Amino acid sequence: xxxxxxxxxxxxxxxxxxxxxxxxxxxxxxxxxxxxxxxxxxxxxxxxxxxxxxxxxxxxxxxxxxxxxxxxxxxxxxxxxxxxxxxxxxxxxxxxxxxxxxxxxxxxxxxxxxxxxxxxxxxxxxxxxxxxxxxxxxxxxxxxxxxxxxxxxxxxxxxxxx
Amino acid sequence: xxxxxxxxxxxxxxxxxxxxxxxxxxxxxxxxxxxxxxxxxxxxxxxxxxxxxxxxxxxxxxxxxxxxxxxxxxxxxxxxxxxxxxxxxxxxxxxxxxxxxxx
Numbered sequence: 001x002x003x004x005x006x007x008x009x010x011x012x013x014x015x016x017x018x019x020x021x022x023x024x025x026x027x028x029x030x031x032x033x034x035x036x037x038x039x040x041x042x043x044x045x046x047x048x049x050x051x052x053x054x055x056x057x058x059x060x061x062x063x064x065x066x067x068x069x070x071x072x073x074x075x076x077x078x079x080x081x082x083x084x085x086x087x088x089x090x091x092x093x094x095x096x097x098x099x100x101x102x103x104x105x106x107x108x109x110x111x112x113x114x115x116x117x118x119x120x121x122x123x124x125x126x127x128x129x130x131x132x133x134x135x136x137x138x139x140x141x142x143x144x145x146x147x148x149x150x151x152x153x154x155x156x157x158x159x160x161x162x
Numbered sequence: 163x164x165x166x167x168x169x170x171x172x173x174x175x176x177x178x179x180x181x182x183x184x185x186x187x188x189x190x191x192x193x194x195x196x197x198x199x200x201x202x203x204x205x206x207x208x209x210x211x212x213x214x215x216x217x218x219x220x221x222x223x224x225x226x227x228x229x230x231x232x233x234x235x236x237x238x239x240x241x242x243x244x245x246x247x248x249x250x251x252x253x254x255x256x257x258x259x260x261x262x263x264x265x
Contacts, residue, residue: 118218
């Protein structure tokens with residue numbers, strides 16, 4: 001058991017436990033805060049996989065952007081003063097049975113497949129090569145994604161204002 | 163001694179994916195459904211980056227993960243705008259009670 005493994009299991013436990021609380025907690029605000037820990041854990045897993053830049057982007061975009069947006073959604077669509085912020089569940093038992101079977105099948109498929117693992121070379125940082133890939137091979141997709149994001153945000157703002 | 167390998171990351175991804183789908187299909191509140199979708203997108207990202215690390219594909223997996231994060235941001239913004247509009251019109255965002263189209 002090396003230090004790498006210890007840190008990996010720590011992040012895995014944080015991610016999965018908080019994700020479990022996200023989907024089972026009855027209070028939406030609590031769920032949103034558990035989602036924060038899930039995003040942190042996933043960012044840690046990215047770091048364990050050598051994707052430092054993606055981990056930082058995950059923190060900035062998810063924690064700083066999407067989570068705040070979700071919290072705004074919670075605050076704007078619930079009667080905070082009337083303590084009506086709880087959210088019920090429907091079909092919890094059949095859903096957990098079906099999804100338990102689904103997860104078992106998927107996990108068995110993952111565990112029984114003989115993955116051909118090729119040890120990729122250890123790189124110190126992926127930021128420089130990611131940046132050069134983004135403006136060379138993936139320049140068109142990069143620009144198109146910028147346009148998509150711009151149009152989506154302008155559309156969302158105009159839709160929410162109406 | 164078991165070391166953290168590709169399988170470990172894939173198992174985490176499977177668990178996160180299942181929890182996300184559980185959230186999407188069991189929670190009533192539309193914002194909670196969005197949180198489930200974010201969990202699903204995160205599990206897909208873990209898959210991409212794990213295969214990029216262990217599959218000798220270079221950095222393409224990480225690029226795709228970045229693109230997915232951008233699309234998730236756009237999706238969350240639009241979905242929340244829709245949720246706000248639904249709340250304004252029906253003053254209710256429980257997905258099982260919004261059935262005015264059903265007649």
